[in-house]
Amino acid sequence: MDGDLLQNIKRLVLKIGSSTITDSEGGIAGEFLATLCETVRKLNEGGVEVTIVSSGAIALGYRLLKLELPLPDIPTKQASAAAGQPLLMSHYIREFNRLELPAAQILITREDFQDRRRYLNARESLFKLLHLGCVPIVNENDTVIVDEIKFGDNDNLSALVTGLIDADLLVLLTDVEAVYDADPHRCNDAHALSHISEVTQELLDGAGEGGMLGRGGMHSKLLAAKTTADFGIPTMIAKGDRNTLDQLVAGNRCGTWVDAAESRMISRKRWISRSLEPEGGVIVDRGAYKALLERGKSLLPSGVIGIVGQFERGALVEIKDRDGRVIGCGLSRYSSLDVPRIAGRHSKDIRPILGYTFGEEIVHRDDMVIDRPEQS
DSSP: OTTOTTTTOSEEEEEEOHHHHBOTTSSBOHHHHHHHHHHHHHHHHTTOEEEEEEOOHHHHHHHHTTOOSSOOSHHHHHHHHHHHHHHHHHHHHHHHHHTTOOEEEEEEOTHHHHSHHHHHHHHHHHHHHHHTTOEEEEEEOTTTOOTTTOOSSHHHHHHHHHHHTTOSEEEEEESSSSEESSOTTTOTTOOEESEESSOOHHHHHHSOOOOSSOSOOHHHHHHHHHHHHHTTOOEEEEESSHHHHHHHHTTOOOSEEEOOSSOHHHHHHHHHHHHOOOOEEEEEOHHHHHHHHHHOOOBOGGGEEEEESOOOTTOEEEEEOTTSOEEEEEEOSSOTTTHHHHTTSOGGGHHHHHSOOSOSOSBOGGGEEEOOOOOO
16 A cells, blocks of 8 residues: 555665766766755654665766776775765765764675674664664775675675664665566566566576676666565665655655565574574573563573573574573573673663673574473
């Protein structure tokens, strides 16, 4: 139904491509940028937190450095990114300042997703910025990328960021109206698709590649949509113009809607239970046992009576009862050094004891999979 798009969306990621944020001469698309920032303000006023993943640094930088296209190698692209990134951010900051909205720059590499500590730090930083009413503007750290760590395009980055912050929707703004069943630049009878239930190999094979400045293209956008679908999050792919942004604020779908593969919670819990290996364990008392199994509660420090093994913050741990039976598993918010210090204590005691806090729970229920143990 029209108008209900934002009804259950509290957090979304807006990805802006190079061809959308820059004009035909390689400068910033000022009118679009102003509309974009106004859209973010309206969404914020409606209770929706927005994170922007923005391309455009290399596109602005190559022009500033008076380079010729195509850029010949990675060092030249790095130089263009280094010159263009502050220029790109200056345009965003100016527009958001005009709207009295704070904005922050976040530069990420693939290593930040591969290293657990850096992953958690990036996640917590983004959450804090959003909580403070700030608009995070994310880009790949092109200045330091090498082939082994680069994302390859900001479509992929936006999908990973969408999963990183548990967003409810990814919106990919591009230079075409929608996804087509064939490349519209090569096929005159290509038809726009308003809805995709599953990103198939056939769709991927028919999608176009990126241009000289943008590393993406419809192929990479569909891959990004497939990634977010696997996270349990839908994607909207639409033209980066005022009409799309107005439709978004009005709560209307436009362009192409790509379904999530399944509910986000089911997807997340499947990832927790099947994709990770336990690195240790926590032992819980009878009260916590009943709260977890019968009431679906989070695991609080007060219910923990011991640990098994050594583990870092963010590691998967088994949750065991007093008899050593595994009743589930989950991602621990605290390390094996911290858990014994706060075990049996109230959540309000965490900060006084540790000097910091990563939350009131040892394991949050959203990060937990519980299975009733077989009785012997």
